[in-house]
Amino acid sequence: MEQDDDRPPADAATALQLIRDQRAATVSRLEPDARLLYWPWGVAWLVGFGLFFLRFSPDGRVLVRLPDWLPLTALFVLLAAAAVVQAVAGARAYGQVTGDSARRGRWYGCAWALGSVSVYAGLGRVSEHLPHDQAGLLWSATAVGLTGALHMAGGAIWLDRDLFRLGVWISVLNVVGAFAGPGWHALVVSVAGGGGILVAGAVARLRQRHRS
Amino acid sequence: MSDLDPVIHAQARLRVVAALSALGDGDRITFPRLQELLAMTAGNLSVHLRKLEDAGYVEISKTHRGRTPTTLIRLSRRGRLAFEEYTEAIRALLDPTQLDPTQLGSTPSKEQS
Incomplete structure (x- = not known):
């Protein structure tokens, strides 16, 4: 075996093809499937947010009689599940690579975690003095605003135009x-925001497949 | 083809170098992961890595992740340069009419053997 693979490639075309195949295979295996990174969040x-809209509808109406606790619980459970999927997919792809990329990813993750905690700590102090619907808007608009800003920042860090565009879309x-x-607000974020993330995931996946 | 860098101009080492060249500039990969990406035996990969290290093309560092000893591998600056020169030389050897027009003109003809 070792004698065989010590031999030069048969000709220049074979060598070039070998280089292209190996690079494409490496890149595609060191990158998680984009659908796993985007779709669970979408x-x-x-x-x-869809459940929020149905339960806490505009002008104090109730479109669907759901229990009060259901929308927020469903949102948090689904967000937590998305975070777990992303963490597992990321660890499987990047887990055995260390260096600048890993550091970038770790610091970006810290920005999300610490940024969320610091923003929500302030909101928690204020929102108890607001009417229920206003408090809900304050929480979700702040959370979605932070998400939009961090997506734009992610686009800047990795020079990823689609990620940046998604951040702009979410902010707008x-x-x-x-x-x-x-x-x-809940309706817009559910349909345009969730839908936008699903589309961004599909676009990112298409780009990945195009490259390999 | 005789002018080509003999260290890289071997199927296995070309694959090793091509895979490492796909990593980010400041990144290192663990030995088992590289082995898995290349589908080589540990012994075979070690042999080729040693040859590449002797030529100064890869940097191999041993470290600890928690209590587990880990071997990390990266392409050196010199290795990256050698790989780029090799790729250009290969392109120059190919019939220019088969090349992407954007790559024409940059391929040095002195590499022709």
Whole structure:
């Protein structure tokens, strides 16, 4: 065996093909499937905020009589599940590579975690003094705003145009939803936000397949 | 083909170098993961890595992750340069009409043997 693979490639074309195949195979295996990184978040937004809209609808109405606790619980469970899927997919792909990429990913993850905690700590102090619908809008508009900003930052870190665009999209629709008011915000974030994340995942997957 | 870098111009080592060249500039990969990517036996991969290390093309460092000893591998600056020169030389050897027009003009003809 070792004698065989010590031999030069048969000709230049074979050598070039070997280089291309090996590089493409390496890149595709060191990168998680983009669908696993995007789609669970898209589903969480679509379903979680969708339930919010149905239960806490605009102008204090109730479109579907769901238990009060259900929308928020469903949203948090789905977001937690998305985080787990992303962490597992990331660890399987990048787990055995160390260096600058790993450090970048770790610090970006810290920005998400610490950024969320610091923002929510402030919100928690304020929102108890607000009417229920206003408090809900404050929480979701802040959370979605932070998400949009961090997606744009991610686009800047990895020079990923699609990730940056997704951040812009989320930020813009967050503004639209916030002006539309309680209830409507949840609808906009569910359909346009969740849908946008699903589309971004499909686009990212297509790009991955195109490269390999 | 005789002018080509003999260290890289062997199927197995070309695959090793091509795989390492796909890593980010400041990144290192563990030995078992590289072995898995290349589908080589540990012994075979070690032999080729030693030849590449002797030529100064790869850097091999031993470290600990928790209590487990880990071997990390990366392409050195010199190795990256050698791989780029090799790839260019291969392109120059190929019939220019088969090349992507964007790659024409940059392939040095002095590499022709």
